[in-house]
Amino acid sequence: MQLSHFFQRRNNMVLGVDISAGGIKFLELSKKGARFRIESFAQEALPTGTVVDHEIKDIPALGSAIQRGVVRSATRLKNAAIALASSKVITKVIQMPDFLDEHQMETQIELEADRYVPYPRDEVNLDFQIMGTSREKTGKIDVLLAAARSENIQSRVSALSLANLATQVVDVEAYAIETAFNYLADHSQDESLNGPVAIVDIGREVTQLIILDNRKLIYTRELAFGGKQLTDKIKARYSLSDTQASTAHRGTGLPESYFDEVLAPFRQYIAGQIAKALQVYQVSTEHRRVGRILLAGGCATITGLNVVVERDLGLRTTIANPFANMEVAAGLNADHIAQEAPSFMVACGLALRSFD
Ligand SMILES: Nc1ncnc2c1ncn2[C@@H]1O[C@H](COP(=O)(O)OP(=O)(O)OP(=O)(O)O)[C@@H](O)[C@H]1O
Ligand SMILES: [Mg+2]
Structure with a gap:
């Protein structure tokens, strides 16, 4: 050692x-x-x-x-x-x-x-x-x-x-x-960032859940979902190559059906996964309940994701901007x-x- x-x-x-x-x-x-x-x-x-x-x-x-x-x-x-x-x-x-x-x-x-x-x-x-x-x-x-x-x-x-x-x-x-x-x-002027905050960093293959209170890290978990699942769906549904599918998530060049039939269920799925992970956190610790969510990672900017998470979890949700x-x-x-x-x-x- x-x-x-x-x-x-x-x-x-x-x-x-x-x-x-x-x-x-x-x-x-x-x-x-x-x-x-x-x-x-x-x-x-x-x-x-x-x-x-x-x-x-x-x-x-x-x-x-x-x-x-x-x-x-x-x-x-x-x-x-x-x-x-x-x-x-x-x-x-x-x-x-x-x-x-x-x-x-x-x-x-x-x-x-x-x-x-x-x-x-x-x-x-x-x-x-x-x-x-x-x-x-x-x-x-x-x-x-x-x-x-x-x-x-x-x-x-x-x-x-x-x-x-x-x-x-x-x-x-x-x-x-x-x-x-x-x-x-x-x-930021946002006082709620000093209370218990969950940062959900949604990457390609994994998502990091990080919870801070009083600006200090108190909990971290790796969750097994990410943008690759959306890419795979796009690929299968519209018969695209990996490369084509991985840049198609904004919907450019995809049929209208993409937004309602692929993107919307994916947003719902992510919100459900976040809710589940926060539940696990809340029953397994004695820390204060999370009152605020920040979305990060490449998937944070999925159109409307912050709105769906905010609505489903009942917690103010915004997109993290470290710059x-x-x-x-x-x-x-x-x-x-x-x-x-x-x-x-x-x-x-x-x-x-x-x-x-
Ligand atoms: N606007 C967007 N809509 C949907 N998905 C997006 C968008 N922009 C990026 N992505 C997806 O975000 C993912 C990449 O995110 P990020 O750069 O955070 O991942 P990573 O850090 O490389 O991966 P990991 O942390 O899983 O190893 C890819 O799956 C990409 O398709
Ligand atoms: Mg990453």
Whole structure:
């Protein structure tokens, strides 16, 4: 077992690189005074089979895709921040005596980690972050422990290095979303964002449910649905190829029947899945009930989805915009960036790590 400092950052600026099964997203931010600016922005598709179930199956293929994305983004950064899927990281808040120095703490954590991590010692990377005085026990501090299989980190680091990027930060997707959410909430007048909020990040194959209260992450679950199900329906119904179907979701070029017979049931299905997941959350925890929903991910912008979710769940539902109040560098396509914003929550949280 080795302490790898997942959460570590030095003073270098980092390129946010969000690697998913469907593709890679790249984001570079700069900051002037209190104002952020998008300096580079790119997406790069990944060949099927490169990333499966959050594991890198083909490092060279991922490396070349990263390389292409870096060129496309025109970034000059040489350091990257990446995230591991929340489902691949074991996290636990433990209590430690408040008189330990950092070195003693590391030793103690090494000893304790065995109790929490179900993998052989030499296959695991471990890190911790001190969260502050424990609310539960006096004389103790809360420490967030995070453990991940070294292989999951190493394969990403190797692919990035093929594109001449050094991995500076290894974060966790849910924490990256929390970071982006905090930026977004800071730039919003909406008081309800300080209460219990569910962020539903609907991607291609998976959906992340993340619940925050008081702006802090309190719950996370991975749900097995996403935009690929809509693509598959379109494909079967209108006899299209994968590529044609994956860009047809807005209905362009599809018969009128698409909206009522394919898209509407899919919206209904998603709303039902979200309702079910929130029910599971509510019966399994003692936390406060969710009062507000933010939709994120590529599917957040499905026409009318926020309206259906709001109506069916009876909770105010809006689309997350992590780029609210950000400037866009000259030469970038601001309209396109605005349209893609909800799917850049993770990338944004990673890019923001340059400034913490
Ligand atoms: N306007 C839209 N209407 C419907 N679906 C859309 C729209 N825009 C994007 N999508 C779908 O969103 C999905 C991609 O979302 P996103 O970029 O968040 O996924 P990802 O992060 O690559 O995937 P995952 O997180 O599952 O690994 C695709 O299935 C795409 O078809
Ligand atoms: Mg994603």
